[in-house]
Amino acid sequence: MSHATWTCHCGSVAANVPVTGKRIVCYCKSCRAFVEQFGETDRLDPAGGSELIQVAPDKVSFTKGTEHLRWMKLTEKGPMRWYAACCGTPMANTLPTRAVAFASFQVHDIAPKDTLPAVSARVHLKGALERVEEPLGSVWPLMGALIGRSVESWVTGGWKRNPFFDSAGKPIATREDPRPSTG
Ligand SMILES: [Zn+2]
Ligand SMILES: [Zn+2]
Known part of the structure; x- marks a missing residue:
């Protein structure tokens, strides 16, 4: 399994992220609001899209700085949105349960990018x-991949190795x- 590394801006938090996953751009308001929380709008594309890579959580490993991690919800039904509080770097979305193999990382702070799909x-x-031209x-296919990853994690017991949960x-x-906001 080859990996790329996600690192927060100050370098205190790092995670190995598998390079096998679904790389997408999400235009939903919540993904945009998440990065706006941190004043990180420069990472959005012109139509306000966030670039994410959806991976199997059991293939993710934190290599340092988990004490700096925090998570938020923007809506109660929405995903858990994880970030590095040391320097305010948005990191990833997960679901509130280990049963579904879903971790969606911000591509912006992953290196190297040439290994990613x-x-x-x-x-x-x-x-x-604005209108997305392409x-x-x-x-x-994303739902299919999600189900595939989840079934694999149930069969292998990988769901228990989700590093976002104890x-x-x-x-x-x-x-x-x-x-x-205080306005
Ligand atoms: Zn940091
Ligand atoms: Zn979204």
Whole structure:
């Protein structure tokens, strides 16, 4: 398994991320709001899309700095959104359960990028700020990949090695939602 490395801006948090995954651009408002929390709008494409790579969590390993991790929710039904609190770097989305093999990392802080797959889908186009000239793919192959990863993790027991959760299934970091803006 070959990996790339996700690193926060200050270098305190690092994770090995598998280079086998689905690389996408998501135009939903929540993904955009997540990076806006950190003033990171320069990583969005002109239509407001976030570049993400969806990988199997059991192939992710944190190599340092997990004490700096926090997670937030922008809506109660939405995913857990993980970030490095040391320097305010948005990192990844997961679901609140280990049963579904889903971790979606921000591509922006992954290196090297030339080992990553090409973008295979642009999703949630209705949330785009402007017309996306090159629609690509759909959510269905992503759902298929998600189911495939989940089934594999159930068969191999890999779901228990999800590094975002401890052996009891509790998140390894505390929840810290964005503070209400003071305008
Ligand atoms: Zn940092
Ligand atoms: Zn999204």
